[in-house]
Amino acid sequence: MIMNFDINNVTVRHFREIDLGNIPKWIFSIEGWGTSVKFFRSCFKVDPSGCFIAELPSQEIIGICLGLNLNDDLAFGGSLMVKKEYRRRGVAKLLCNERFKHVQNRLFGINSIESRIETNIKSGMSYPTFKAQILIGEVNIAALKKTLNLINNEKQKKKDNIIHYIPFLPHQINEQLLQQIISYDERIHGINRDIFLRSLFEKDENIAQNNSNELDKQDIIGMLAFRFNNNITPPITVGNILSHLESNTIDILGYGLIYKKYIGWTIAPLYAENEMIALQIWLRLLSIFSCIINVDIIVPEDKIKSQLYIVMQNMGLKNVAIIYRMYHSNKLEPGVGVNLDPNFLIQSVYGMTSSSAFLV
The missing domain is CATH 3.40.630.90 (Aminopeptidase)
Structure with a gap:
């Protein structure tokens, strides 16, 4: 457990190009995500303003998420991940708030694990349409x-x-x-x-x-x-x-x-x-x-x-x-x-x- 953690000290910012070469290994070790640097680089080129990082004053990256605007109508969100020891402390909410500000009124899609479906519905998402x-x-x-x-x-x-x-x-x-x-x-x-x-x-x-x-x-x-x-x-x-x-x-x-x-x-x-x-x-x-x-x-x-x-x-x-x-x-x-x-x-x-x- 992390002692003396204060959510007010967490900063959410956009990806920078240099971040693509310094994505922490804990992101790639989360079972089932199948994420790679190549995928993040491709998303960054689609919409760099839709790639978000949560970090501490020490510049330690503790969260990441995507909210990419594909055109005037559509946006997608993916890779919402928070470092294990900082979960259930409001980091994901901070990231999601910035993502929703960015996608505005576009039709916005995500994929969700089963344990997050109820939470996602409460935040305004539809019931699942299909699964993989x-x-x-x-x-x-x-x-x-x-x-x-x-x-x-x-x-x-x-x-x-x-x-x-x-x-x-x-x-x-x-x-x-x-x-x-x-x-x-x-x-x-x-x-x-x-x-x-x-x-x-x-x-x-x-x-x-x-x-x-x-x-x-x-x-x-x-x-x-x-x-x-x-x-x-x-x-x-x-x-x-x-x-x-x-x-x-x-x-x-x-x-x-x-x-x-x-x-x-x-x-x-x-x-x-x-x-x-x-x-x-x-x-x-x-x-x-x-x-x-x-x-x-x-x-x-x-x-x-x-x-x-x-x-x-x-x-x-x-x-x-x-x-x-x-x-x-x-x-x-x-x-x-x-x-x-x-x-x-x-x-x-x-x-x-x-x-x-x-x-x-």
């Missing part, structure tokens, strides 16, 4: 590759149009392919996430590299699923795609990212047109590695009967927490083109970008 599971576990890559081979053998027996899967390094793809991915992402969300994605795709030189193969020494790796509109056959590379983009001959059918945290890797996001494509993306992302790795992913509740979810459980991932989507009860009418139907938001989502609303 946070899965964490060690994956044996050798066993995973056997699963991938079995699935691919079955797939080869079918005569469907060929779907291609290629790994890519997000910071190395050109602008034209990046725009294709951003457009696909926007179709899923109903909002443009250009700034967030560009920042998420950046290479992080400060993250320690591992000692496996060349590709997984990167801090972020992507996997793209697509189909050509003509009869082009393998082998396919990123260069092949680029040579056909001018005539718009490819249809993106899904993509996934895996990026490194202080401990383990997060798969986020994972979007696909159906569960078999999602499963292929997940397996192929992990098959890049050659060892046992720690992985986490946030899966919407409506996907727990999918083959992907079953395979993840068989590979050793366990549900460590459930989060619930909630919205502020303000009756703001969303702008033209904004679709807030939860089923629309998650129909192609197999792994959420974060635990935060509107960045599904």
Whole structure:
């Protein structure tokens, strides 16, 4: 227990760029959050005025939260975390007050753990609209590759149009392919996430590299699923795609990212047109590695009967927490083109970008 603690000595301020390199380790050790410096950096670039820190006069950071304004209608809140020894002392309330001042009358969404639902409702949030599971576990890559081979053998027996899967390094793809991915992402969300994605795709030189193969020494790796509109056959590379983009001959059918945290890797996001494509993306992302790795992913509740979810459980991932989507009860009418139907938001989502609303 902290003696002589006075909430009046706590200051809530905005993130500064220097804070992104000095986020305390206790934030990353909170079980189930799956948070990384890369995620905070991306949010900071979306709306630096919506990133808040609570600190003591000694400059010790004891709390953090997000309240990002995405446009004139929408805002999202996430990563409300207070250091364990300072909880239930009013720190979270201070952070939330500043967040609500910032988002003003926008339609504001959060995700909540079950124990906070009642408190959130009292503060003006809606009843939960849907929920998601946070899965964490060690994956044996050798066993995973056997699963991938079995699935691919079955797939080869079918005569469907060929779907291609290629790994890519997000910071190395050109602008034209990046725009294709951003457009696909926007179709899923109903909002443009250009700034967030560009920042998420950046290479992080400060993250320690591992000692496996060349590709997984990167801090972020992507996997793209697509189909050509003509009869082009393998082998396919990123260069092949680029040579056909001018005539718009490819249809993106899904993509996934895996990026490194202080401990383990997060798969986020994972979007696909159906569960078999999602499963292929997940397996192929992990098959890049050659060892046992720690992985986490946030899966919407409506996907727990999918083959992907079953395979993840068989590979050793366990549900460590459930989060619930909630919205502020303000009756703001969303702008033209904004679709807030939860089923629309998650129909192609197999792994959420974060635990935060509107960045599904």
